[in-house]
Amino acid sequence: MATHAVVLAGGSGTRFWPASRRAQPKQLLSLSADPRSLLAQTLARVESLCPIERSWVVTGTHLATAIRAELPRLSESALLLEPEAKNTALSVGWAAAAIQAKDPEALVMVLPSDQHVADAPAYLGTLQRALESAAQGEVTTVGITPTRAETGYGYIETGGELGPSLLRGVRFTEKPNQALAEEYVRGGRHYWNSGMFFFRAVDMLQQIERHLPKLHAALPAMLKAGSDTAALRAIFAGLDSVSIDYGVMEKLPSFRVVAGDFGWSDLGSWQVAWELGKQDERENVAVGHAVFVDASGNLVYDLRRKPEQRTVALVGVQGVCVIVTDDAVLVIPRERAQEVRAVVDELSKAGKKALL
Amino acid sequence: MATHAVVLAGGSGTRFWPASRRAQPKQLLSLSADPRSLLAQTLARVESLCPIERSWVVTGTHLATAIRAELPRLSESALLLEPEAKNTALSVGWAAAAIQAKDPEALVMVLPSDQHVADAPAYLGTLQRALESAAQGEVTTVGITPTRAETGYGYIETGGELGPSLLRGVRFTEKPNQALAEEYVRGGRHYWNSGMFFFRAVDMLQQIERHLPKLHAALPAMLKAGSDTAALRAIFAGLDSVSIDYGVMEKLPSFRVVAGDFGWSDLGSWQVAWELGKQDERENVAVGHAVFVDASGNLVYDLRRKPEQRTVALVGVQGVCVIVTDDAVLVIPRERAQEVRAVVDELSKAGKKALL
Numbered sequence: 054m055a056t057h058a059v060v061l062a063g064g065s066g067t068r069f070w071p072a073s074r075r076a077q078p079k080q081l082l083s084l085s086a087d088p089r090s091l092l093a094q095t096l097a098r099v100e101s102l103c104p105i106e107r108s109w110v111v112t113g114t115h116l117a118t119a120i121r122a123e124l125p126r127l128s129e130s131a132l133l134l135e136p137e138a139k140n141t142a143l144s145v146g147w148a149a150a151a152i153q154a155k156d157p158e159a160l161v162m163v164l165p166s167d168q169h170v171a172d173a174p175a176y177l178g179t180l181q182r183a184l185e186s187a188a189q190g191e192v193t194t195v196g197i198t199p200t201r202a203e204t205g206y207g208y209i210e211t212g213g214e215l216g217p218s219l220l221r222g223v224r225f226t227e228k229p230n231q232a233l234a235e236e237y238v239r240g241g242r243h244y245w246n247s248g249m250f251f252f253r254a255v256d257m258l259q260q261i262e263r264h265l266p267k268l269h270a271a272l273p274a275m276l277k278a279g280s281d282t283a284a285l286r287a288i289f290a291g292l293d294s295v296s297i298d299y300g301v302m303e304k305l306p307s308f309r310v311v312a313g314d315f316g317w318s319d320l321g322s323w324q325v326a327w328e329l330g331k332q333d334e335r336e337n338v339a340v341g342h343a344v345f346v347d348a349s350g351n352l353v354y355d356l357r358r359k360p361e362q363r364t365v366a367l368v369g370v371q372g373v374c375v376i377v378t379d380d381a382v383l384v385i386p387r388e389r390a391q392e393v394r395a396v397v398d399e400l401s402k403a404g405k406k407a408l409l
Numbered sequence: 410m411a412t413h414a415v416v417l418a419g420g421s422g423t424r425f426w427p428a429s430r431r432a433q434p435k436q437l438l439s440l441s442a443d444p445r446s447l448l449a450q451t452l453a454r455v456e457s458l459c460p461i462e463r464s465w466v467v468t469g470t471h472l473a474t475a476i477r478a479e480l481p482r483l484s485e486s487a488l489l490l491e492p493e494a495k496n497t498a499l500s501v502g503w504a505a506a507a508i509q510a511k512d513p514e515a516l517v518m519v520l521p522s523d524q525h526v527a528d529a530p531a532y533l534g535t536l537q538r539a540l541e542s543a544a545q546g547e548v549t550t551v552g553i554t555p556t557r558a559e560t561g562y563g564y565i566e567t568g569g570e571l572g573p574s575l576l577r578g579v580r581f582t583e584k585p586n587q588a589l590a591e592e593y594v595r596g597g598r599h600y601w602n603s604g605m606f607f608f609r610a611v612d613m614l615q616q617i618e619r620h621l622p623k624l625h626a627a628l629p630a631m632l633k634a635g636s637d638t639a640a641l642r643a644i645f646a647g648l649d650s651v652s653i654d655y656g657v658m659e660k661l662p663s664f665r666v667v668a669g670d671f672g673w674s675d676l677g678s679w680q681v682a683w684e685l686g687k688q689d690e691r692e693n694v695a696v697g698h699a700v701f702v703d704a705s706g707n708l709v710y711d712l713r714r715k716p717e718q719r720t721v722a723l724v725g726v727q728g729v730c731v732i733v734t735d736d737a738v739l740v741i742p743r744e745r746a747q748e749v750r751a752v753v754d755e756l757s758k759a760g761k762k763a764l765l
């Protein structure tokens with residue numbers, strides 16, 4: 054039973070503007086000292102469990118060129134290009150069908166393409182346990198042991214141990230408010246939803262047939278369409294936009310959760326890039342050359358070409374993110390980093406398409 | 410008696426880094442909505458009093474190319490290139506000697522190259538009065554009626570009216586402390602030193618002969634050297650560095666002051682660029698395209714090439730200057746704009762010569 058990795062790389066977030074753009078979303082950025090993109094890091098991290106030859110990437114057609122450049126060893130047939138984003142159930146279903154057509158015994162792990170992992174060995178251990186669980190015919194996910202009452206994540210409720218770090222899944226919950234998040238953390242039964250899923254291809258397709266019959270019925274046509282964008286566009290147009298969590302996971306008679314603790318982050322904003330960066334003695338983080346004069350707790354992230362010829366100088370400012378690209382500069386307090394979207398909205402209104 | 414203008418354009422300030430550089434000091438910047446450099450604005454402003462054919466520029470050899478590009482109509486022999494900055498007495502003496510050699514009857518006005526003038530007609534009226542005074546054989550300066558107890562300027566003390574807005578000069582004073590500046594403004598006898606001087610060439614040369622004899626003795630050799638940098642370097646090496654204020658003006662038996670009030674500023678820091686800029690309803694000033702989200706009282710000054718393709722976005726910040734060039738970004742609170750020099754010092758220490 055060979056393991057296949059499916060990396061979901063269709064995201065088009067605006068939270069890392071101006072570094073992230075429509076044509077270069079978060080998964081194509083590094084956001085850390087590692088020069089490789091988060092997507093490339095994701096595949097490299099699991100290579101001991103699953104070689105590139107059994108890795109698949111689902112993304113949008115507009116990112117095809119950038120992703121081919123980023124992953125030159127990925128085979129063309131393993132790049133599933135969506136003409137339109139229709140949420141994760143479709144992406145997972147398509148990948149599962151494509152994999153099963155090649156390898157009817159396949160064991161599949163679905164991984165987001167834009168997460169941070171601090172402790173790669175612990176991560177791999179968790180994935181290994183999740184794959185073992187999935188190999189027994191149980192759809193399995195990874196729940197992250199919460200370290201704080203985070204309101205920015207969805208949670209998974211669990212009910213009872215089935216083995217070491219192996220829990221019975223009860224339900225998926227939306228992002229909670231602060232009080233509920235605190236209750237979740239106190240209670241000890243809730244885990245952060247990592248967005249990772251583990252299953253035998255046959256099991257997932259069976260569940261999709263039961264819970265999303267319209268999608269299931271479309272899968273043969275999608276496989277036939279292959280890379281024919283026009284044909285895919287016609288098929289996608291008739292399908293619903295639904296997440297794998299809501300469309301399948303929540304409706305399963307049972308699922309399993311492997312509890313993981315490996316310094317996980319879904320990299321939600323520039324604030325997180327600062328947290329994960331290498332801080333100097335005044336808690337400044339700089340990617341690129343920076344000069345700090347009486348300045349502390351700042352993030353400088355300079356993506357301009359010819360970085361050795363550039364500088365960013367901060368005098369007398371505290372707790373600010375300064376993000377620089379060849380065409381844009383963003384200055385925003387770390388604590389308001391969630392509000393970057395407002396800038397993107399303004400630029401969109403102003404018709405500055407090239408800056409989006 | 411023809412009027413000649415001498416513009417002192419040797420300044421190499423660091424107060425407008427990263428816009429100002431060694432090779433592009435303040436006088437070669439615009440710092441306002443007017444696209445012309447402050448130097449070009451200065452000559453254009455006085456053209457009705459003195460055409461370009463009788464205009465002279467004293468500057469450093471390292472700025473020759475930039476200034477020729479900026480002032481294509483300036484004749485080559487009117488560009489006096491100093492191999493080394495040796496303060497203003499030398500610059501003024503050299504120009505006076507060069508002018509007198511061409512025009513023994515010349516009336517001269519010496520103007521700094523990097524000042525802001527809001528009310529050009531009032532400015533020209535003041536200069537006209539100063540020239541009339543100088544034509545009578547009296548060295549004359551312009552004193553700016555102070556509008557606040559500014560500690561960043563030198564002052565001229567006056568004693569008694571000689572005519573409308575024409576005052577007897579008493580002495581030049583250094584930059585005062587706050588208490589003294591307040592006393593000056595209350596007293597009504599002190600004016601800001603504008604750094605402008607008006608005289609017949611023959612009068613100034615006579616005063617230099619008396620008070621700076623070593624400089625006077627070197628003038629024939631300087632005229633002979635012309636644009637021979639090596640010869641000039643040898644002469645300059647033997648001369649003292651002394652200002653025209655201290656070396657000549659303070660030692661005159663008498664001098665005159667024309668009081669002026671024309672929205673004058675010597676543009677001391679980015680704070681002033683903000684004050685003089687076009688403020689929107691939230692007191693933001695932008696040169697270049699900017700997006701402000703919940704941001705007020707900021708200055709954005711974007712000098713990058715292809716400005717129509719660039720943007721600078723500020724979210725949730727107040728009272729900050731964000732200065733952007735193709736190779737540098739500066740973020741500094743307006744109220745600390747005087748501290749830009751610290752960045753230049755840091756870059757110098759770090760060996761980042763191209764950024765200076």
